[in-house]
Amino acid sequence: STIVLVFEAPVARADPGAPASGAGGEAGGFHWQVEKGQKVQVGQALGRI
């Protein structure tokens, strides 16, 4: 079985002055917190805004 999520979220914007909250110093938008092939459990964060 498979679950596909498709959703809209704010785009991470490049903000050199802000503390890095995602890869590449992006801030304020959605960023993933998983890797491909990673095992996850219900309730674990896939990403954050």
Place this chain on the structure above:
Amino acid sequence: LRTALRNTKVQWYQIPVGLGIGFLGLVQFYKVSSREKEAQEQAARGGEPESRPKKRPRIRPDGPWQVQVMSTLPLKALSRLWGRFNELTIPYYLRVPGFKLYSWVFGVKIHEASEDDLHVYPNLASFFYRQLKPGVRPLDPDPHALLSPADGVVLQFGQIEGGDIEQVKGMTYNIDALLGETTPSTSRSSSGLSTPSDNQARHGEKTLTAEEELVKSDEEFARVNGISYTLPNLLSGPAMAQPHEEATDQSVKPSPVSVSEVRADLALGEKPWYSLLSHESSKTALYYAVVYLSPGDYHRFHSPTNWVVERRRHFAGELYSVSPYLQRTLPGLFTLNERVVLLGRWRYGFFSFVPVGATNVGSIVVNFDRELRTNSLTTDTAADRAAEEAAARGEPYSGFAEATYEAASPVLHGHALRRGEEMGGFQLG
């Protein structure tokens, strides 16, 4: 056994003539019944009864040669047979060793199951759809986190570019093919739920032309990357409710806690989310994630965030395996399989949740939609009929049956789900 086989005398008897006559009579009776039923259905649809019943051609999915080859296999029948087999009651004393063997093979964490005594599960189907002990899956405390809906493996994730989702590296499929076209003019509700077009007909409204739909869409819809959304009424309250009829029986109502919590969360945005959805806006984008559940995983799924489900689309499709191997080798697998597309919105805009069925699993259950029937012979027949009717009208068949959940909550215009709340699951067969 060898002695018995060797020494037992084999004696042949003629089949009684009466038995042969009875068999032929049964076949003839079946043929006549089928013919009469076909004629009645034809008359009910308003057409002239055909003198000789014609077998309805099975709708085959388009796709590459792998799909055509696999389409020849009775995968749904196998799935149903597998489901029936797994519903057979296992003898009491075989349950514990049987389930422990299954757990050893597929890596089930038995100690997490709500029932410590494996004797409680009468068959594999109930063990497969087991519940977890309270507290074994704590939710991420960050309210801005998007949670995993199920136990499994993250196969793919990313941002949708140009309306395409990447199944595996270099293999993409279109988001419209996954979720369905935005105008459900040819959809039919196999479960008896109302469709938008049905609603219009009941209210005596004329069917909108494509141009009128476009004008209407400017008023009521916003469009980003090829997906349209109804504008939210939740921020303005019930006064802005759209005057159309909704699905009559959505049985499980959302709890007041869910409604209030989801409403509060949606209202937390600094400004209405639809203000971000203008054509020129690049503040939001569409993202996707694919989570694969292996046979040993906990097979219920939960809400990844606070959101409102506005409608569901059931694509009867087929039931191919969704194993990582087939995902690598079968292009557009998710757009061919049976799936339930739940469409709605969350704090940041559009949100959809798509459980995709598989041969070895079969049925998709949505807790708040008891009229939904997946992996069902009735649904298949209804889908075939809808495809035929669409072809007769000269229209393309959208391939799904749609229902709306607006009646579930007059304030939110949909079914409210809290983060972590159980939504449904996958069952065997």
